[in-house]
Structures are given as structure tokens and as C-alpha cells.
Amino acid sequence: MADLARRRWFGLVFISLAVALIIVDSTIVNVAIPSIVDELGxxxxxxxxxxxxxxxxxxxxxxxxxxxxxxxxxxxxxxxGVVIFALSSLVAALSPSGDALIAARLVQGVGGAMMLPSTLSLLNATFRGRERGIAFAVWGSTIGGMAAVGPLLGGWLTTDFSWRWAFGINIPFAVVIVIGVLLTIAESRETRTGGLDIVGAALSVVLFGALVFGLIEGRTYGWWTTDQQLRIGGVTWTWGVSPIPFAFALAALALLAFLVWEVRRSRQGHGTLLELSLFRISSFRNGNVAAMVVSLGEFGIILSLPLWLQFVLGFDALQTGLVLLALAVGSFVASGFAGATSGRVSPVTIVRIGIGLEIIGIAAVGWVVAPDAAWGWLLPALFVYGMGVGLATAQLTGVVLQDVPVELSGQGSGTQSTSRQVGSALGIAILGTVLFTSTAGILGAKLDDAGVPSAQRDQIVSAVVDSAGGAIAGLAENPQTAAIADDAKAALSEGTRLSAFSAAGFLAIGLLATIALGRRRDPETAVG
Structure with a gap:
């Protein structure tokens, strides 16, 4: 029995490494982009x-x-998933062109999608009672911490070695994960049969692919009219109406078709991609809503703060990663707190404490941000925010899955992970719009007050916004535009402040959404 217990905890280490691989890769590339542009053109x-x-x-x-x-x-x-992820990382590291790198990134997404719900469902099937709370705490803190470690790791590898190592580093870790999982994790699967739901799978891919594309790309291509032409391969979108409304319409049609198909297939006694009766479990239903709303505001700071640190305060990629490390430290500290209180404090209470700390931390960041800010004050704010992420992410996941039958762990985990991803995409869309729209409006007003001609004003505003602040350095180097660079720094700072306060507002809504999590389900509504 003791050997089995030790194997479970060693297995948790390797599961956490797999999660770290997924999360780091989603953030590490952001700081490597300038080097990729220089080398691949x-x-x-x-x-x-x-x-x-x-x-x-x-x-x-x-x-x-x-x-x-x-x-x-x-x-x-x-x-x-780990093997596919490692092989595609190797292709990305050796990519001779931008198209080859994009193709490798697409395949990496396939591997990551295999890995994340599998890690969560393995935890759900392996741990019980107080141990389960500790395992979820480690899993959630890994997500929060690695989101901040990614830019640091990417900055170090890109600065001291090459951007290619930002992908190449995945390969040795993948080998360790495969060996460790084989030695420590037992296989688990659903025992029921009923055939594969191929149509449901296809509809779900169309639904979430179109929805996330629309949310992420709306600011780029225009929410209604086309602001920038969409090119995929040799095909170019030439219509006056943006592709984004079509993406949302496609997602809505796919959702309707998916629900009709799943209900029909369930009534016929066939296997379904998603057991819709899971949503009769109140903790699962309400938890997914809360997870989506919280994710909307949770990682907004990762979008805006690195831009502000580099283009306003003049930090390099490595320095930016070191500042964000405070968030990772806070997240990992939270895992120890959550583990110590597991079984003594209810998971819902810990979720609420975590979201409250996130609100305090991100609001503090908003108060600190200014063109002449003392960056040291960011560290305690980010630490508090990281603690909140570590507490809320882990325990909210546990709440969502607490009443899900073990045989449906994969479906439950996939649904929970999808809710978070849709919330994150919505957050990127909304908070990105707040950041860049407010920056453009504030900078335009400052240039108007300075008497800059309208044509020149529009050109400067577009350069600053389209480069996400990267054009500020060029403006500052020219004595004739140094004053404009100061205005741009002030505008980007104010946009970052508003983005942080908006994220705090969404987190407050998420805190309110957790009220429903206190209601236990009626046993008669249980699945199975």
C-alpha cells in the first residue's frame, strides 16, 4: 500500500511536468518573436x-x-500527446521558414490538446479525499506559475542561446515525462461501450475552432468590416464584411447542430462525445460557468504587462521574465497553502479567497503602472496575484470535477479545460481591445493637444498600436519625436492601467459567480 501511495505522488510530479510543458509553450514564444522575425524574415x-x-x-x-x-x-x-508534442517541437526548432514553423505550431496544439485533459482526468481517477485536494493544488499552481515562468525561460534562451532552444528544450523534458509516466501512472479508462461519436467530434472542432478564432482575431481583422485581409495559404478574404461575423455564425450553427446530434444519439443509446447529463450536476454546471468568467480576467496581466515593461520602462525580455517570476513564486506558495488546508477548509471557500487575492493583486498592479513607475512595487502585487491564481485555479478545478463519475473524467476534464480556454480567448479579445483602443484614443488626444496634423497623428497612432508599443523606441531615438514618444509611453501606461482594472472587474463578476457553487447537487440528478 505504501508503495502504491509513493507511486501516486511520483506520478503527480510527472503529470505536473506535462502540464508545465503545455503552459510554458503557450507563453515562451511571445518573447522569442523578435529573434524569429530577424532570422526567418x-x-x-x-x-x-x-x-x-x-x-x-x-x-x-x-x-x-x-x-x-x-x-x-x-x-x-x-x-x-507528449510524443507528438516533442516531435513537433523538434520540427519547430529546425524550421527553415515561417510556414514550416506555423505548421509545427499547429501540430503542437494537437499534442497539447491530448495532454491537458488527460492529466486532469488521471488526477481525478487516481486521488481521493484530502490527497485529491493536494493534487489539484499542485496541478493548478503549476498552470499559474508556468504562465509566468514561460517569458523568463524564453527570454533567457533567446538572449543567451537562440530562439530555436525555446522549442528544443521541450524534447528532453518530454523524454523524462514519458519514462516517468510509464513507471508511476496506472492506466484507467471508461468501461462502457457505445461506439465512437465521430460526427459529434467534428462538430465540436468546428464549434470551438470558429469561436476561439473569432474571439482572438476580431481586433486584427475587424469585428464587422474588414480592417485587414485574412490570408490562409493561397486564399485571401476579399469581402468588405470581416470574416469574424461569419466565424461567430458558424460557431452558433455548429453549437445548435452539436446539441441536437448529442441528444438524439443519447436517446438512441449510442455513445456520445459529451454526456449532457453531466450538466445536471450543479457543481459541474455552475463550476464551468465560474471557470469561464474567472479565466476571462485571470491572465489579462500576462497580455499587457510585458508590453509595458519593455516598451515603456525599457526592460529586455529576460528582465521582464524576472519581474513576472514574482507571480510564479506566489502561485507555487499557494499550492503549499492549499495542500495544508485541504480537508479543513472547503474548496469553494479557497476559490473565493483566491479570486479575492487576484482582484487585490491586479488592482494593485493597475495603481502602480505609470510612465515613471517604480517597478519594485510590482513584485508584491504580482506575488499576491500569483497566490490568488494558484488557489483559485486548483480548487475551482476540483469543485467542477468533485461529483463527476470517474468513468466520465475525460469528458468532464475536457469540458472544464475548454470552458477555461474559451474564457481566456474572450479575455484576450476584450482586454486586448481595452488596452489598444484606449491607448489609441489617449495618444490621439495628446497629439491633437500638441497641434500635430491629423494625417501625421493617425500615422503615429497606427504605428504605435499596430506594433503593440514597439514603435515607441524609434520615436524616442529621434530628438524631433522624443516628446511624442513620451506621450506614447503615457498612453500605453494608461491603457495598461485600464486593462488591469477591467480584468479586476471581470474577476469580481467571477467571484459573484461562485455563489452558486455553495449549493450541493440533489442526489437524484447524479449521472449514472
Whole structure:
């Protein structure tokens, strides 16, 4: 018995490494982009797809692979995902062109989508009672901490070695994960049969792919009219109406078709991609709503703060990563707190404490941000925010899955992970719009007050906003535009402040959404 217990905890280490691999890769590439542009000569459109191809594929496949893991084996799905992730990382590290790098990132998204719900469902099937709370605390803190460690690791590898190592470093870790999982994790799978739901899987991919694409790319291509032409391969979107409304319409149609198909298939006694009766479990239903809303505001700071640190305060990628390390430290400290209080304090209470700390931390960041800010004050604010992320992410996951039958762990995990990804994409869309729209408006007003001609004003505003602040350094180097650079720094700072306060507002809504989590389900509504 003692040997089995030790194996479970060693298994948790390797599961956490797998989660770390997924999360780090979603953030590490952001600081490596300038070096990739210099070496491969990729266009701005290719830059966008290098950053977002991974997220788009990852989010669209989570539900499908979560369900398939239940059927074919959760450990098996995790191992296949790690191997695909490692091989695609190797291709990315050796990519001779932007198109090859984008293709590798797309395949990485497939591997990541196999891995994440499998890690969560393995924890749900392996741990029980107080141990379960500790395991989820470690899992959640790994997500929060690695989101901050990614930029640090990427900055160090890119600065001291090459951007290619930002992908190459995944390979040795993948080898360790595969060996460790084989030695410590037992296989688990669903025992029920009923056939594969191929149509449901296809509809879910269309649904979440179109939805996440629309949310992420709305600011780039225009929410209604086309602001920038969409090019995919040799095909160019030439219509006056933006592709974004079409993406949302496609997602809505796919959602309707998916629900009709799943209900019909369930009534016929066939296997379904998503067991809709899971939503009769109040903790699962309400927890997914809360997870989506909280995710909307949770990582907004990772979007805006690195831009402000580099383009306003003049930090390099490594220095930016070191500042964000305070968030990771706070998140890992939270795992110890959550483990110590597991079984003594209710998970819902810990979720609320965590969200409260997030609100305090991100609001403090908003108060600190200014063109002449003393960056040292960011460290305690980020530490508090990181503690909140570590507490809320882990325990909210546990609350969502607490009443889900073990045989449906993959479906439950995939649904929970998808809710978070949709919330994150919505957060990127809303908080990104707040950041850049407010920056453009404030900078335009300052240039008007300075008497800058309208044509020149529009050109400067577009340069600053389109480069996400990168053009400020060029303005500052020219004595004739140094004053304009100061105005741009002030505008970007104010946009960052408003983005932080908006994220705090969404987190407050998420805190209110947790009220429903205090209501236990009626036993008659249980699945199975």
C-alpha cells in the first residue's frame, strides 16, 4: 500500500511536468518573436499565426480528446500527446521558414490538446479525499506559475542561446515525462461501450475552432468590416464584411447542430462525445460557468504587462521574465497553502479567497503602472496575484470535477479545460481591445493637444498600436519625436492601467459567480 501511495505522488510530479510543458509553450514564444522575425524574415501575418496557431488548435480539440481518453485510455492519450508534442517541437526548432514553423505550431496544439485533459482526468481517477485536494493544488499552481515562468525561460534562451532552444528544450523534458509516466501512472479508462461519436467530434472542432478564432482575431481583422485581409495559404478574404461575423455564425450553427446530434444519439443509446447529463450536476454546471468568467480576467496581466515593461520602462525580455517570476513564486506558495488546508477548509471557500487575492493583486498592479513607475512595487502585487491564481485555479478545478463519475473524467476534464480556454480567448479579445483602443484614443488626444496634423497623428497612432508599443523606441531615438514618444509611453501606461482594472472587474463578476457553487447537487440528478 505504501508503495502504491509513493507511486501516486511520483506520478503527480510527472503529470505536473506535462502540464508545465503545455503552459510554458503557450507563453515562451511571445518573447522569442523578435529573434524569429530577424532570422526567418517572416511577415506580420506569419508572426500572428506563429503565436496563435497553437492556441486555436489546442482549444478546438480539448473536448474531443478528453472524451477519447475516457474510451481508449487516459495514460495512453497522455503519452501519445507528449510524443507528438516533442516531435513537433523538434520540427519547430529546425524550421527553415515561417510556414514550416506555423505548421509545427499547429501540430503542437494537437499534442497539447491530448495532454491537458488527460492529466486532469488521471488526477481525478487516481486521488481521493484530502490527497485529491493536494493534487489539484499542485496541478493548478503549476498552470499559474508556468504562465509566468514561460517569458523568463524564453527570454533567457533567446538572449543567451537562440530562439530555436525555446522549442528544443521541450524534447528532453518530454523524454523524462514519458519514462516517468510509464513507471508511476496506472492506466484507467471508461468501461462502457457505445461506439465512437465521430460526427459529434467534428462538430465540436468546428464549434470551438470558429469561436476561439473569432474571439482572438476580431481586433486584427475587424469585428464587422474588414480592417485587414485574412490570408490562409493561397486564399485571401476579399469581402468588405470581416470574416469574424461569419466565424461567430458558424460557431452558433455548429453549437445548435452539436446539441441536437448529442441528444438524439443519447436517446438512441449510442455513445456520445459529451454526456449532457453531466450538466445536471450543479457543481459541474455552475463550476464551468465560474471557470469561464474567472479565466476571462485571470491572465489579462500576462497580455499587457510585458508590453509595458519593455516598451515603456525599457526592460529586455529576460528582465521582464524576472519581474513576472514574482507571480510564479506566489502561485507555487499557494499550492503549499492549499495542500495544508485541504480537508479543513472547503474548496469553494479557497476559490473565493483566491479570486479575492487576484482582484487585490491586479488592482494593485493597475495603481502602480505609470510612465515613471517604480517597478519594485510590482513584485508584491504580482506575488499576491500569483497566490490568488494558484488557489483559485486548483480548487475551482476540483469543485467542477468533485461529483463527476470517474468513468466520465475525460469528458468532464475536457469540458472544464475548454470552458477555461474559451474564457481566456474572450479575455484576450476584450482586454486586448481595452488596452489598444484606449491607448489609441489617449495618444490621439495628446497629439491633437500638441497641434500635430491629423494625417501625421493617425500615422503615429497606427504605428504605435499596430506594433503593440514597439514603435515607441524609434520615436524616442529621434530628438524631433522624443516628446511624442513620451506621450506614447503615457498612453500605453494608461491603457495598461485600464486593462488591469477591467480584468479586476471581470474577476469580481467571477467571484459573484461562485455563489452558486455553495449549493450541493440533489442526489437524484447524479449521472449514472
Amino acid at each position: 517572416i511577415t506580420s501575418t506569419q508572426v500572428q499565426w506563429v503565436q496563435e496557431a497553437y492556441t486555436l488548435v489546442f482549444a478546438s480539440l480539448l473536448l474531443m480528446f478528453g472524451s477519447l481518453a475516457d474510451r481508449f485510455g487516459r495514460r495512453r492519450m497522455l503519452l501519445i
